[in-house]
Amino acid sequence: MRRMALTLLLVWFCGSVVAESERLAISCGALGVELQLCQQGVDSWSSETGVPVKIISTPNSASERFALYQQILASRSSDIDILQIDVVWPGTLAPHLIDLSRYIGENTTRQYFTTLITNNTIDGRLVAMPWFTVAGVLYYRKDLLEQYAYTPPTTWQQLTRIARHIQNAEREAGHSRMQGFVFQAKGYEGLTCDALEWVDSFGGGTLVNHQGEVTIDNPQAIAALELASSWIGDIAPQGVLNYDEEQSRGVFQSGNAVFMRNWPYAWALGNAKDSPVRGKIGVIALPRGGKLGHHSGVLGGWQLAVSKYSKYPQLAADLVQYLTSYAEQKRRATAGSYNPTIPVLYQDADVLAATPFFGTLYESFENAVARPSRITGDQYARVSAEFYYAVHDVLAGKKSAAVALPQLQRKLERLSRDGQW
Template identity: 35%
Template sequence: MAPVAALGALALVVGLSACSSSSKTTTPPTKAGAFEGRGPITLATGKDTSGYLQTALNNWNSAHPNEKATLIELPESADQQRQQMIQNAQTKSDAYTILNTDVVWTAEFAANGWIEQLPEDQFALDKMLKGAVDTAKYFGKLYAAPYLTDAGLLYYRKDLLDAAGIASPPKTWDEMKADCQKVAPQSGGASCFAGQFEKYEGLTCNFSEAIDSAGGQVIDDSGKPVVDSAQAKQGLDFLVKSFQDGTIPKEAITYKEEEARRAFQDGKLIFERQWPYMYAKANATDGSSKVAGKFAVAPIPGLTGPGKATLGGHNLAVSKFAKNKASALDFIKFLTSQDEEKAHLLKTSEAPVYAALYDDPELVKQFPYLPTLKEAVSNAAPRPKAVKYGEATTAIQDAAYAALTGTKSSDQALKDLQSKLTEITKK
C-alpha cells in the first residue's frame, strides 16, 4: 500500500476491532444519511508524497470557488492516520470532512457511527473491481467510495537477472534465493530481498502475505484463529531465516514503504516486495532512481508457487460530524470518477478501481505491469470487514516482530498469537 497511506495489508480477521472502548456497536445500518449543506470542505489523508492530490484539489477549487477543498496531511504511518481520525471522531469535531481511509477500517468506522452511509446509486460500482467495492461496504451498505486498490508485487532487477541468464522471475522463495546467488557476483553488493518489517501496519501485511503464501491463514473463514499451524510456521520461518542468513538485510527491520523504496531505487536490493506506487518513482529519469528502466514486476513468490498478495487500498468516507456534506459527496464523486482515476494512475502509478483501465492499450503501454497487477488484485486475499481491528493488528505486529528480531522462536510467537487472537475474537 502506497504511502498516501502506507498501504498496510492483512489477510485477517472477521470480528476484530480498534482499541477504542467505544467500538462495541454492531447494529446493522438502515438508511443513508442526509447530504446537505454546501461550502468549504477538507480532505484528511496520509502525506501526499506524489503531489497528485493537491493538483486534483486545485482543479476542483477552480470549478467550485465557493466549495473550496483543503488538504489536511496526516502522518505517513497508517497507524497514526487511523488514530488521528478516531480522535477527531470521538470528539465529534468537524475539522475533517472527508476521510481517506485504509480499506480495512470501513467496518470499524461504520459500526461506531463515525462515517455516513453513502447513496450507492450515485457511484459506478458496476464498473469497479468487485474486491475494491466489497471493502467499502458494511452489512451490505456502502459506507465509503472505492478510491484506490492495491496488492503487493515483486519488483526485481531485470537487468541483473538477464545478465545472469535467468529468463523469468522466481515463482517460489527457494527460486528467489537461488537467483540471488547467481546474480550476486554482478549485483554491486546488493542484498537479495526486502519488504516492510518495522513494527507498524506494513508488518501485518508482510506477515499475512507470508502466511497466506505458504498455504496458511491467520483466521479461517469461520472466524476462528488458526495461526498456530504448520503452514503458518513455514511462512513465518521464511522471513525469520531470511533475516538470519542475510537474504533480507538486517537494516530492513526498520523498513517501512519509503525506506524500502529508497533502498531499491539506490540499487541496494535485487528483489523487493512493494506496492504499485513505487513503479513511477523507481522509473523516474530525473536522477532520483538508479534503477530506472532496469527493473520489472511479477507476482510475489510463495512456498511452492506464486504467492498470495493481500488486498490493500483506500476509500473515501464522509465524517458523520462534518459540515457541507452535499459538497463533500460531489467532491468524492469527482475524485473517484474514471477520468480522474486515469489521471491519478498516469501521475502516480497507483492502482485504480475501474476494471477497464487495466485493459486500456495506451495505459498498458506506459505501465506494462498493469496486467500483472490486475491478476494480483483479483487473486488477493481480502482483509475482512472488522469492527475490532486495532487489538488484532497490534498483536500480529508484536508476534511477528518478536520472531524477526529473535526475541521469540517462530513456534512460540505463533502460539502466543493464537492465544491472543482467540481472546480478542471472543470479546
C-alpha cells in the same frame, strides 16, 4: 447537472459558505507522489466549483493514521470533511461516516470492483468510495538477473537463493551496499501485509478464517516465518526491521537491492527520469511458498469517506465522487501507477502504456487475499497489532516461529470469544 446542483446548494447557503477561507478539508496520504496527485485533483474540482479545499497531510504509517482518525472522530470534530481510509477500516469507522449512497447512485457504484463496494458497505450503508486499490507485488532488477543468467523466481525459496548469489557476487565486485531483498518489516500494519502474504502463500491461511476461527498456529505458517526470519542478516539487512514502504523503495531505487516487495505505486517513481534504476525494473506476482504453495498478494488500497460531523456533507460527497471518477482515476494511474478501482481502466491503452504490468497482473489485483477485517470487525486493529508484534519478534530473533505462533493463537482466541467477534 452535478455542477448545477452545486450552484444551487451554494445559493441555498446564501453566500456564507463561499465566504469561508477553508470551505472543505480532506486528508491525503503523502506516500510517493500521493500528496501531489491529491492536490492536483482537488485543485481541479475547486476550479470547477469555486469551493476552496484545504488538504491535510496525515502520517504515512497506516497505524498512526488510524489512531489520528479515531481521536478526531471520537471528538466529533468537523475539522476534516473527507478522510482517506484504508481498505480494512470501514467496519470500524462506519459509525462516524455518512451513507454515500444518498448522494452517489447505483449506476455509478456498479462501475467499480464489486468486492470493494461490498467491502465498503456496512449494514447496508455505503460508507466509503474506492479510490485506488493495490496488491503486494515483487520488483526485481532485470539487468542483474540477466547478467547472472536467472529468470524471475516463482517461489520464495528460489528468491532466497538468487538474492544471496547476486548480492554476494555484487559485493565481491565492489558494490558493498548491495542487498538481496528489502521489504516492510517495521512493527506496523505493513508487516501484517507482508507476513500474511508469506503465510498464505505457504497454505497457512489468513489468521482468522471466514467462520471466525483463529488459524495461525499451523505448520505451514511456522515454515513461512522460519524462512522469512532466515533472511535477516543474510539477504536482508538488519535495518529492514525498521523499514516501511518508502525506506524499502529508497534502498531499491538507489540501486542497492536485487528484489523488493512493495505496492504498485513504486513503479512510476522507480522509472522517473532521475531514478538510477530507470528501465531496469521488472514486476511479477509475489512468489509461492514452495511447489505446493500459491501466489498471494494482500489486498490493500484506500477509500474516500465523508465524516458524519462535516458541516457540508453534500459538497464533500461531490468531491469524493469527482476524485474517484473514471477520468481522475485514469490520470492517477498514468501519472503515478495507482491501481484504478474501475475494472475497464485495466483495458485502457494509455493506462497500460504507462504501467504495462497492470495488464499482466490484473488477476493478482482482482483476486488479492483480504486481511480478516470484516470478520473481526472493530477488533481488527488489535488482531493486526498482535500479529505484527509476534512476527517482528520472530524476524528479530527474539522468538522462534514455533514458540511465537502458539502464543499468538491463544491471544487471538481470547480476543475472539470462541469465534464470536
